[in-house]
Amino acid sequence: MQPGKPIQHKGIIKEINGGRAKVSFTAYSACNACHAKGICSVAEMDDKSVDVAVQGRYSVGESVMIILEQTLGYKALFLGYLLPLIIVITALITLTIISGNEVFSALVSLFLLIPYYLIIYFLRDRIRREFSFIVRKI
Numbered sequence: 001m002q003p004g005k006p007i008q009h010k011g012i013i014k015e016i017n018g019g020r021a022k023v024s025f026t027a028y029s030a031c032n033a034c035h036a037k038g039i040c041s042v043a044e045m046d047d048k049s050v051d052v053a054v055q056g057r058y059s060v061g062e063s064v065m066i067i068l069e070q071t072l073g074y075k076a077l078f079l080g081y082l083l084p085l086i087i088v089i090t091a092l093i094t095l096t097i098i099s100g101n102e103v104f105s106a107l108v109s110l111f112l113l114i115p116y117y118l119i120i121y122f123l124r125d126r127i128r129r130e131f132s133f134i135v136r137k138i
Helices: 069-100 102-111 113-122 124-130
Strands: 007-017 020-028 047-052 063-068 134-137
Touching: 020 063, 047 102, 063 069, 069 102, 102 113, 113 124
Parallel strands: none
Antiparallel strands: 007 020, 007 063, 020 047, 063 134
């Protein structure tokens, strides 16, 4: 991906409730454009849907483009994958040095993810406002 280039997916509006629409789209892996994807087990497609605030007139079944800034995509990756990994590895190394018990250290490190994801869950409305998609008609 190029820096600053927005992440875009073509989608279809599945339902509209008030000022929000549920948009369904197919997300492709980065290697989907490869000429060898037919024989490669790594290439994948995944059907996803997002809840998006819409302004204007949209109808169910209409094709739209959903857009997310690339920097927000990186931030989502950091919150969802990288930060939990850092927490687990840091706790694992620290607890192993302090206690010397690797099994105890591993279990505590994994259990530290419970409060982390609970915090993410309770902050979901704030995170949802920050990670807003833009919808454009095609």
